[in-house]
Amino acid sequence: xxxxxxxxxxxxxxxxxxxxxxxxxxxxxxxxxxxxxxxxxxxxxxxxxxxxxxxxxxxxxxxxxxxxxxxxxxxxxxxxxxxxxxxxxxxxxxxxxxxxxxxxxxxxxxxxxxxxxxxxxxxxxxxxxxxxxxxxxxxxxxxxxxxxxxxxxxxxxxxxxxxxxxxxxxxxxxxxxxxxxxxxxxxxxxxxxxxxxxxxxxxxxxxxxxxxxxxxxxxxxxxxxxxxxxxxxxxxxxxxxxxxxxxxxxxxxxxxxxxxxxxxxxxxxxxxx
Amino acid sequence: xxxxxxxxxxxxxxxxxxxxxxxxxxxxxxxxxxxxxxxxxxxxxxxxxxxxxxxxxxxxxxxxxxxxxxxxxxxxxxxxxxxxxxxxxxxxxxxxxxxxxxxxxxxxxxxxxxxxxxxxxxxxxxxxxxxxxxxxxxxxxxxxxxxxxxxxxxxxxxxxxxxxxxxxxxxxxxxxxxxxxxxxxxxxxxxxxxxxxxxxxxxxxxxxxxxxxxxxxxxxxxxxxxxxxxxxxxxxxxxxxxxxxxxxxxxxxxxxxxxxxxxxxxxxxxxxxxxxxxxxxxxxxxxxxxxxxxxxxxxxx
Numbered sequence: 001x002x003x004x005x006x007x008x009x010x011x012x013x014x015x016x017x018x019x020x021x022x023x024x025x026x027x028x029x030x031x032x033x034x035x036x037x038x039x040x041x042x043x044x045x046x047x048x049x050x051x052x053x054x055x056x057x058x059x060x061x062x063x064x065x066x067x068x069x070x071x072x073x074x075x076x077x078x079x080x081x082x083x084x085x086x087x088x089x090x091x092x093x094x095x096x097x098x099x100x101x102x103x104x105x106x107x108x109x110x111x112x113x114x115x116x117x118x119x120x121x122x123x124x125x126x127x128x129x130x131x132x133x134x135x136x137x138x139x140x141x142x143x144x145x146x147x148x149x150x151x152x153x154x155x156x157x158x159x160x161x162x163x164x165x166x167x168x169x170x171x172x173x174x175x176x177x178x179x180x181x182x183x184x185x186x187x188x189x190x191x192x193x194x195x196x197x198x199x200x201x202x203x204x205x206x207x208x209x210x211x212x213x214x215x216x217x218x219x220x221x222x223x224x225x226x227x228x229x230x231x232x233x234x235x236x237x238x239x240x241x242x243x244x245x246x247x248x249x250x251x252x253x254x255x256x257x258x259x260x261x262x263x264x265x266x267x268x269x270x271x272x273x
Numbered sequence: 274x275x276x277x278x279x280x281x282x283x284x285x286x287x288x289x290x291x292x293x294x295x296x297x298x299x300x301x302x303x304x305x306x307x308x309x310x311x312x313x314x315x316x317x318x319x320x321x322x323x324x325x326x327x328x329x330x331x332x333x334x335x336x337x338x339x340x341x342x343x344x345x346x347x348x349x350x351x352x353x354x355x356x357x358x359x360x361x362x363x364x365x366x367x368x369x370x371x372x373x374x375x376x377x378x379x380x381x382x383x384x385x386x387x388x389x390x391x392x393x394x395x396x397x398x399x400x401x402x403x404x405x406x407x408x409x410x411x412x413x414x415x416x417x418x419x420x421x422x423x424x425x426x427x428x429x430x431x432x433x434x435x436x437x438x439x440x441x442x443x444x445x446x447x448x449x450x451x452x453x454x455x456x457x458x459x460x461x462x463x464x465x466x467x468x469x470x471x472x473x474x475x476x477x478x479x480x481x482x483x484x485x486x487x488x489x490x491x492x493x494x495x496x497x498x499x500x501x502x503x504x505x506x507x508x509x510x511x512x513x514x515x516x517x518x519x520x521x522x523x524x525x526x527x528x529x530x531x532x533x534x535x536x537x538x539x540x541x542x543x544x545x546x547x548x549x550x551x552x553x554x555x556x557x558x559x560x561x562x563x564x565x566x567x568x569x570x571x572x573x574x
Contacts, residue, residue: 010376011372011375011376012486015368015371015372015376016372016376018368018369018372019368019369019371019372019373022365022366022368022369022457022461023369023385023388023389025365025454025457026388026389026392026454026457026458027388027392029400029403029404029407029454030392030396030399030400030403032403032406032407032413033399033402033403033406036406044409044411045405045406045409045411045412046411046412047411047412047413047415047416048416086296087296087297087300087301088297090293090294090296090297091293091294091297091298093293094290094293094294094297097289097290097293098286098290100290106294106297106298109298109301109302109305109306110297110301112305113305115507115511115558115562116511116515116554116555116558117511117512117514117515117516117531117554117558118512118515118516119515119516119517119530119531119534119535119551119554120309120312120515120551120554120555121305121308123312123534123538123547123548123551124305124308124309124311124312124551125304125308126538126544127308127311127312127315127538127544127547127548128307128308128311128312130544131311131315132311143304146300146304147300147301147304147305150297150300150301154297178275178276178279178280179279179282179283180275180278180279201394204394204395205394208395208396208397208398210397210398210518211515211516211517211518214535215538224398227398227399227402228398228518230402231398231401231402231405231518231521231522232521232522234405240402241406244396244399244402244403247396247398247399248395248396248399251394251395251396252391252395252396255390255391255394255395256387256391259386259387259390259391260387263383263386263387
């Protein structure tokens with residue numbers, strides 16, 4: 001694989017500087033939030049901080065509105081992830097195992113919700129909910145989230161299927177295993193980490209989503225909607241800092257592990273080719 | 274029992290295909306395409322001004338409203354922002370992508386890819402929020418600018434008509450910075466993927482044949498990485514076009530498309546106009562995708 005061979009020359013100073021500058025630009029702003037969780041200042045974003053305090057963590061823990069928003073977000077993300085796992089894996093299996101008319105269209109349809117601006121999905125669902133007189137509920141949020149989570153699982157699982165050797169499945173069938181045994185003992189172990197990676201990404205994507213949710217939640221408040229309301233009308237600045245930090249961490253971990261899994265499996269598979 | 278079912282299914286590959294494909298396609302068709310269709314339908318209705326009710330009969334009146342000067346300005350403003358953000362992202366992303374693809378050691382490369390991918394998936398809203406802190410008038414950026422005695426330059430920049438505003442946190446310049454920041458990873462990854470596919474031997478051949486590094490860059494690397502740039506631009510352009518979080522958080526009274534859609538469907542209750550406005554980004558993106566396909570961007574995805 002050419003990608004494993006780095007170019008024989010050293011990077012020029014200018015390039016190295018520009019590259020690391022870009023990387024700093026990508027990550028330093030997040031650190032600023034860490035800093036601000038410690039500010040005693042309630043009404044402005046004054047820098048340098050007028051002092052240091054840890055009290056906002058305690059204050060945030062006491063807020064029942066935050067707990068309600070967090071619970072709703074977790075419930076939505078959990079169910080949207082399960083739906084995405086089932087639908088995404090089914091679609092990936094269908095596309096992998098057979099040639100059929102419209103195979104390209106399947107990929108296209110699944111990727112559409114993330115290729116088009118989020119507001120298109122949002123306003124389309126909002127319009128339909130209104131036109132069909134469906135009351136806003138937990139389920140309207142879940143259904144909206146599932147539409148854009150499916151593609152994440154689909155991509156991960158399909159990529160794994162394509163690296164899997166078809167001969168393994170044939171061998172299993174030849175040795176007398178039925179389709180279900182083959183799935184349980186051959187296919188599933190092969191795709192398990194892809195499911196895990198896809199599932200974690202889908203979870204993070206849903207937990208964090210605000211654009212589509214704005215249109216499908218009605219009066220309900222998910223954690224991202226709570227933050228969004230603070231962005232436009234800041235009332236609880238210090239508590240928002242703590243919440244932002246928390247959301248960072250809760251989405252960072254699954255994404256980090258999903259990336260590690262994907263990178264590892266790509267390494268081991270890549271070596272054999 | 275399972276054995277018989279297994280044999281039964283094995284003999285009917287078409288049925289298996291239908292069983293596998295059925296649920297996801299049904300879901301996506303009914304929920305997603307169905308909604309898009311209802312959206313399209315609604316864009317041909319109109320809102321009766323006096324009663325505030327939506328009249329459900331076919332008309333092009335709502336689309337005509339889009340071409341009124343106020344709405345035309347919104348489209349122009351949003352499209353120019355999207356274009357500016359795309360260019361800036363390409364300029365910042367290219368060196369980093371090039372470094373990751375061709376110069377980083379394998380170990381460093383793994384970490385750099387993770388460092389670029391994590392912000393792509395995570396905490397969009399939190400990352401916007403970070404800039405609210407940074408750009409605030411009393412915040413860290415202003416403090417830094419005063420430290421460098423550049424406040425004169427900043428005030429001059431903010432006084433410029435069209436892009437200026439009362440402070441960085443409430444101006445198109447601020448929005449531009451935030452857009453560039455949040456969509457940057459979407460540009461880095463496709464460029465890096467495209468550059469990975471350029472064989473290093475090609476670059477060595479170029480320098481063996483006497484090309485200076487810049488000549489190699491201009492005549493070999495750039496043309497081969499261009500599909501990656503186009504692929505990245507699909508994301509940066511599309512995402513900027515439809516975003517309403519950034520304009521609502523950092524913008525002023527001058528609307529962007531997403532913001533207009535958001536407010537038309539909300540307080541105004543004018544769903545037909547919101548629907549028709551949304552068709553703008555959809556059409557722009559379809560045209561963009563068709564051009565991008567011609568330029569080979571899909572191979573770089």
